[in-house]
Amino acid sequence: EIVLTQSPGSLCLSPGERATLSCRASQSVNKNYFAWYQQRPGQAPRLLIYGASSRATGIPDRFIGSGSGTDFTLTISRLEPEDFAMYYCHYSASPPYTFGQGTDLDIK
Amino acid sequence: QVQLVESGGGLVKPGGSLRLSCAASGFTFRDYYMTWVRQAPGKGLEWVSYISSSSGSTIKYSDSVKGRFTISRDNAKNSLYLQMNSLRAEDTAVYYCARDALVPGLYFDYWGQGILVTVSS
Numbered sequence: 001e002i003v004l005t006q007s008p009g010s011l012c013l014s015p016g017e018r019a020t021l022s023c024r025a026s027q028s029v030n031k032n033y034f035a036w037y038q039q040r041p042g043q044a045p046r047l048l049i050y051g052a053s054s055r056a057t058g059i060p061d062r063f064i065g066s067g068s069g070t071d072f073t074l075t076i077s078r079l080e081p082e083d084f085a086m087y088y089c090h091y092s093a094s095p096p097y098t099f100g101q102g103t104d105l106d107i108k
Numbered sequence: 109q110v111q112l113v114e115s116g117g118g119l120v121k122p123g124g125s126l127r128l129s130c131a132a133s134g135f136t137f138r139d140y141y142m143t144w145v146r147q148a149p150g151k152g153l154e155w156v157s158y159i160s161s162s163s164g165s166t167i168k169y170s171d172s173v174k175g176r177f178t179i180s181r182d183n184a185k186n187s188l189y190l191q192m193n194s195l196r197a198e199d200t201a202v203y204y205c206a207r208d209a210l211v212p213g214l215y216f217d218y219w220g221q222g223i224l225v226t227v228s229s
Contacts, residue, residue, distance in 0.1 A: 035215040037153075044204055044222055045145075045153060050215035057217075088153055092213040095168040097143075097155035 002026055002091050006100035014108045019076040021103045023089035028069045033093035036065055036074045039102075040085045048087075049074060081107070110134040110218045112205050117223035124195050124227070130188040130205030130220055138162055138183040141208035143216060144190050146201035154201075157190065158208065173199075195227045 003026040013019055023036075031052035037045040047056040049065035052072055062077040076083055084107045089100040116128040130142070144156040157179040160166035164181045178191040188205050202224050206216035 033213055037216075039153075044219040045216075046219070047215055047217050050209070050217075056215075090153075090215075092155075092215070094213070095155070095158065096170050097158075097213070099153040099155065102152045 001096055002029060002093075002098050004089050004091060004098055004100035006087075006089055006103050008103060009101070010104040010106060012106045012108045013079055015079050015081055017079050019074075019079055019083070019105055021074040021076075021087055021105070023067075023072045023074075023100050025070045025072070025091060029091050030093050031068045031072075033091055034067075034072055035090045035092070036063075037088045037090060038083075038085050039088065040082075045088065076105075079105075110207065112207065112218055112220035114203065114205055114220045114223035117203065117225045119226045119228065120195055121229050122196060122227055125191070125193045126195065126225060128190040128192065128203055128205075128223060128225070130190075132186045132188065132205075132207070135207070137181075137186040140210065141212040142181060142188045143206045143208055144179060144188075145204045145206055145216070145219075146199075147204070147222070148198070148201045151201075156203070158212075159188070160212070192225070195225075197227050199225060200227045201225060 007022045034052045036049040039045045053065045064075040111133045113131045143158040157169045159179045176194045180189045202222040204222045205220045207218040
């Protein structure tokens with residue numbers, strides 16, 4: 001089973017700043033099955049990035065996914081107020097599908 | 109537009125049973141794998157189960173629910189189900205149904221709003 005470890009666990013930044021969120025897999029993974037989700041309080045998760053670097057429909061271009069192998073990154077180039085939320089990485093090539101424990105992006 | 113609406117949650121005693129439903133609309137339900145994901149209060153996301161498209165002949169479960177939960181689908185009713193038996197306190201969570209990509213496993217592109225299941229005496 002693939003284990004995904006996200007860092008940092010929490011991040012405090014101000015609107016307009018750049019956020020860098022990391023996700024490390026316990027072994028090399030197929031990036032086609034790697035995704036990032038955003039979850040705002042009280043809401044369902046929302047797909048942001050799939051295939052490690054492709055933005056989902058309607059996702060602004062300030063969200064940038066990158067990485068391969070064991071190391072993946074979600075960069076938010078300039079934070080908007082609505083970007084402060086939880087972020088989860090996810091790998092789903094074969095069950096059991098796994099999620100990282102999440103990064104809590106808080107407003108400073 | 110794509111919509112997924114869960115129902116059937118509530119309070120149940122340990123050892124009890126509950127059946128969740130997910131009503132789908134806005135897409136050809138039978139063409140998609142469907143998944144259940146849960147989230148315990150204040151915790152992260154946990155994949156629970158998936159069922160393949162069309163006949164639903166392929167089903168997988170997480171180890172934490174295997175043997176207790178059963179996923180199923182009714183394409184005529186555009187509905188997904190999760191029968192939960194022998195419930196434990198640790199099954200307390202918000203349960204989300206989600207639509208898989210057309211190529212299964214790539215991502216979950218649509219999610220329901222979630223339904224709370226509380227297992228407590």
